[in-house]
Amino acid sequence: EWEPQASSACFKRKMASVKETSPPKKASSVKSRRWKRFTHEQIRAKVEQRRDLKCYHTLLMESAVEKDERGIVFDSHHPSWRKLISLVVTQGSENDRRFREELKKRTPDLYTIRQHCRRYGVPPDARGRV
Numbered sequence: 001e002w003e004p005q006a007s008s009a010c011f012k013r014k015m016a017s018v019k020e021t022s023p024p025k026k027a028s029s030v031k032s033r034r035w036k037r038f039t040h041e042q043i044r045a046k047v048e049q050r051r052d053l054k055c056y057h058t059l060l061m062e063s064a065v066e067k068d069e070r071g072i073v074f075d076s077h078h079p080s081w082r083k084l085i086s087l088v089v090t091q092g093s094e095n096d097r098r099f100r101e102e103l104k105k106r107t108p109d110l111y112t113i114r115q116h117c118r119r120y121g122v123p124p125d126a127r128g129r130v
Contacts, residue, residue: 035075037073038071038074039071040071059080059084062078095115
């Protein structure tokens with residue numbers, strides 16, 4: 001069996017380059033713009049609001065850093081978080097474009113209008129007649 005010799009110069013340089021590090025801090029204790037904390041209720045509401053986006057929940061949970069009883073901490077620099085943001089922006093603009101096109105038609109599709117109103121929280125009695 002080979003063991004590194006403490007007297008070798010290479011071993012001494014390598015050990016000198018290793019710094020004493022403190023244990024990593026928990027994400028909840030770090031105050032950073034990189035970490036985003038949401039409660040479980042906020043997450044449920046967003047997932048329900050964006051249920052038409054496939055894999056929303058999966059991408060969201062991939063960027064989770066820490067879970068506790070208060071909520072979940074997410075890393076806003078994680079590739080899944082960035083992909084999630086671009087997916088939401090792209091999907092939202094596509095739905096808005098489709099809604100605007102639908103309103104321009106002589107006979108708009110009532111299903112598309114209902115979906116748009118439901119997405120933005122417009123109650124049925126405030127929607128009016130089309």
